[in-house]
Amino acid sequence: MGKELSSTMIRSGVLPLWKNMGNSPIWGLFKSPRGIFKKDELGLEIGQIALPAALALTADPIASLVDTAFIGHIGPVELAAVGVAIAIINQASKVAIFPLVSVTTSFVAEEDAKGSSRAEYRETEMAEKQSASDNEKEQLMPKMEMTGGMATKRHISSASSALIIGGALGLIQAVILICTAKPLLSYMGVKSDSPMLKPAVRYLTVRSLGAPAVLLSLAMQGVFRGFKDTKTPLYATMVGDVANIILDPIFIFLFGLGVSGAAIAHVLSQYLISLILMWRLMEQVNLLPPTIEDLQLSRFLRNGLLLLFRVIAATFCVTLAASLAAKLGSTSMAAFQICLQVWLATSLLADGLAVAGQAILANAFARNDYEKVMATASRVLQLSLALGLILCIVVAIILQFSSRLFTDDINVLRLLQLGIPFVAVTQPINSLAFVFDGLNYGASDFTYSAYSMVLIAVFTIICLFLLYSSNAFVGIWLALSIFMSLRAVAGFLRIGTRTGPWSFLRG
Template sequence: MDRNPFLSLLKNPSGVFRKDELGIEIAQIAVPAALALTADPIASLVDTAFIGHIGSVELAAVGVAIAVINQASKVAIFPLVSVTTSLVAEEDAIGNSRNGYRELETIEKNLATDDERDQLNPRVGVGNSKRHISSAASAMAIGSALGLVQALILICAAKPILSYMGVSSNSPMMRPALKYLTLRSLGAPAVLLSLAMQGVFRGFKDTKTPLYATLIGDVANVILDPIFIFLFGFGVSGAAVAHVISQYLISLILLWRLMEQVDLLPPTIKDLQLSRFLKNGFLLLFRVIAATFCVTLAASLAAKLGSISMAAFQICLQVWLASSLLADGLAVAGQAILANAFARGDYEMVKAATSRVLQLTLVIGLFLSFVVWFLLRILVQLFTKDAHVLTVLQLGIPFVAMTQPINSLAFVFDGLNYGASDFAFSAYSMVSVALLSVVWLLLLYSSNGFVGIWLALSLFMSLRALIGFLRVWTKSGPWSFLRGSTEQSL
């Protein structure tokens, strides 16, 4: 046995793309998840491109508003999605292990055809057989409530929030930012409900359904953007309305598909598992607040540098997030597979999946680094023609490109820890990282301005990746089973 499981990452690199059962399962989960995750940031990039042709002030204003919306959405939804995915995967795995042999025996005795067997297979969720997953109902109830609360808060407090973000009342950015933020907030209930349902589908290892729904909604957004912005002359308000319509469309599609597969009415209130959701959800809530506060503070500091720096920061940030989220598809796959394996006590699958996912993450991170470096330099004028913005933008491109492997590892370690239900460690470690990063952000901003902001963000992501690395390296928490393994690590 290797003295440390991470040493195995250097072994057999040619096997990273093996088309074995594990590799196929990871691909079937990760690829659709990555496409779905990047679809919304790409839609935001399209919004950014359209709005950039209105003017740099409008582009900067929308950048501040989107930073607020992202902060609010992540604070509310990421704890819900992550907890939902793990609980649904565990509940589905336990339910199948309890009923599998009994169902198989009954089917073999009483049915003659494969089609009839498929109709009664509880894992398929077709025909008259529906999954009884109480955590799915819990996720939707909590998501709906949080969506309504978020919408009310953002609409009522839009102007004070924008002022806190560095947009003064006499700034030319205030009016377009206020319009965009208020209108986009109307879509909060749909956003949180749809993302809660995506967590349910992820727990079932089904990432194709959320992908199809997201693509349909985002295509509608792209089509409606030029119509509302330019044809109807609504400007930034038109971009917000188009986005809201697309989010409600996504939510309706997911609800329709979920109702076909899951019995959303639990037998009793106790079956909702609200206490477990709230306990783990609050832990991740503190984690997400800490993580997104760093990014939001960075956006606020960029806004204080002026509309030109904010416009450049908005373009860099959107590309940074969209490209990095490609690796988050692997995090989704890792979480779903590990949650299922931990629930069954299959530690060999835990080790194998962890090793393969981390190897794939390194490859994808390096690939993204090269792609972002070359494409962003070539295609940067799609976002703005302003020469001043382009000049500042060149300062951020190296950071956006070079941090891709680090970002990829940070996201995937998050997914692995969630799959191990290591929510407490994830929360406390992120708070510590965020506190240190905020100090560096303020110091580097004061001394280096725009470049200092990106230096601090790079340090922030590096610390996140390092913490995840150390958790597995030290074989602590849920990874303590590695200490007594007699097999080759990972």
């Protein structure tokens, strides 16, 4: 069944490409660009997953941008302090978040696809059997009612595993960040005599209290993504972030709590998101697995460990860049923080396509539907390139005319003019890099993702130190541009060499 082609997909002219790619599978992926925005079966499926996912992913960075805007009007020192603290929080969170969410999405999608296949087989078998009497059918109805609707719930052991691991990691992260706040800030270049130290410690300590909610909610987002449901996480995230935006000025200015107020508002919003997602998930999934073995904790941990190394390598590069910016002073750090938040917020739009690609590919690989694998890969890559080009223009225009929304400091504004070209020009590269990550995760190609990122990180770290010493602020952004370019190249190479899960292209 998995290898049957829908008539819609055949007419699109995309699916047969992988059999006729010759020696250039990458070229095949970008063929027939005229159908890139076509509203066929595949296009609608990608859109229904990608758009809500992109909005949900960008909601939190946008909320951080609002935090940045509010704090920027307190003063450049506070803005720089919060920038350093957020860099540490992002590093700590991504170390746990991305392995957890990515593994959860793939495993839940695979488990759900296999469960659906078994259910379809049973339905077909029952339809062919005419021996069942009306009496037996009537006897089944009370049993369904006695379960209190439990029969309609999914039994996905990966969901239970994700919640257990996410909750535990959140508690561990909170304890570590609170206990090591000053040493971490010192490592980031904020020394004991720096005016940034006190506001940075306050913000970092309070924000750390929200770590359990953040990791638990993101684990649940991974479950919903595996079900190809990105609307529920979007609604929950929007409610939480609107609450954050409303509470920010209240805690920061009305209560006079400054940077601590911004952190409190953020923490409260994260717990609200977590509660909404838990309520919705309990309606759809039976979170109590039959046995401990069904949790598949060892499989989670094994693949999660691979992605852990990958994420540490990737986020270390960004964290090192923030550390180098902090060493240049509060002015450079403030400008870097604004550029970085815009860079991440816009680039994560492409991550919505990555989520769609991962969820659809994981489901297709579980069904051995290689035609849909290549159709999906081709479409999301083409869409990511188009999105990147659009973002390049939009970011350049918006940042050029809205810089004063973040700060009134003349020196910070001057450095912003140097960072804007890098933020804008790298958008197409970032989009491709994020989508290739999603394709690798959908193919459960966690080993390649981990090893390739470690090699890229080593080269990027060397570039950071060399370019920082010679070009200061501009050198940091040049090194980050090289970093994202190498990530995109690594994705091209995996499919282009027809290795790993893409070995079916040789046939």
